Amino acid sequence: MLSYQHIYHAGNAADLHKHALLAWMLDYLTGKDKPLSYIETHAGRGLYDLSAAEARKTAEADAGIARAEAGNWLSADHPLMQPLMAVRTRYGDSAYAGSPLIAQHFLRDGDSAHLAELHPAEYDALNNVAGTAKLYRQDGFAMAQAVSPPTPRRGLMLVDPSYEVKADYAAIPGFLQSISRKWNVGILALWYPLLRDDQRQAGMIRELQSSFPDALTSEIRFPPAKPGHGMIGSGMFVVNPPWGLDAEATRIEALFRD
Structure with missing residues (x-):
């Protein structure tokens, strides 16, 4: 399906939630003088204008990054604030960094990036900001299978589908198991929505926790963006979580409970 646009x-x-943990992991990985690979299965356009009509139509950023900045949730030296400030300096005060630009901020010469995006307009927009990353206009799950294990072998994969394809919930556990067999040292980070009165994500996470008992599960809950909206929270499931990520996840989760 090609209808989803993250703007x-x-x-x-x-x-x-997702980007704070992603930035923390990338900051951790690039703190060591060893090359890494970054893989993203559903990259989107990479750069967003929060003043655009599409973004203001839902105004969801008001309860996200705008709320966090107003409440000083993230210190100036938090890993997420670094790429956010960089894109604002380059593109203007209403710019917001999607995950490809968050990764781009941290990656160094000698690191590699593989980004998949199937939507033609999103792919074209991503192509304008992706830098040296290798882009794939194809199904992200297929791309990830094809490039795993990557070179360098050290690294991180972000799996972030829209879940418009409902079969994703059933397919993802097997997908992560397959990638883990190929790339047993890779950090595999899966984002998923928490939906009102919907047990698909709960069943998916139970299966994943059974397969990966040492993985990190981080969930936050928040009011629906508008009355009747189904999403009431966000989850991150991380296989091979780096040391210290659990403490950062606990800190972020507490912010949403205050």
Whole structure:
């Protein structure tokens, strides 16, 4: 399906949760003088304008990055604030960094990046900001299978589908198991929504926790963006979590409970 465009949701509470943990992991990985690979299965356009009509139509960023900054949730030296400030300096005060630009901020010469995006307009927009990353206009799950294990073998994969294809919930456990067999040292980070009265994500996570008992599960909950909206929270499931990520996840989770 090619209808999903993240501009309507960019910078929302789920993005804040996901991107804060992603940036923390990338900062941790690049703190060591060893090359790494970054793989993203559903990259989107990479750069978002939170003043655009699409973003203001939902105004979801008001409960996400705008709320976090107003409440000083993230210190100036938090890993997420570094790429966010960089894109604002380059593209303007309403710019917001999607995960490809967050990764781009941290990656160094000698690191590699593989980004998949199937939507033609999103792919074209991503192509304008992707830098040296290798882009794939194809199904992200297929791309990830094809490039795993990557070179360098050290690294991180972000799996972030829209879940418009409902079969994703059933397919993802097997997908992560397959990638883990090929790339047993890779950090595999899966984002998923928490939906009202919907047990698909709960069943998926139970299966994943059974397969990966040492993985990190981080979940936050928040009010629906608008009355009747189904998403009431955000989850991150991380296989091979780096040391210290659990403490950062606990800190982020507490912010949403205050």
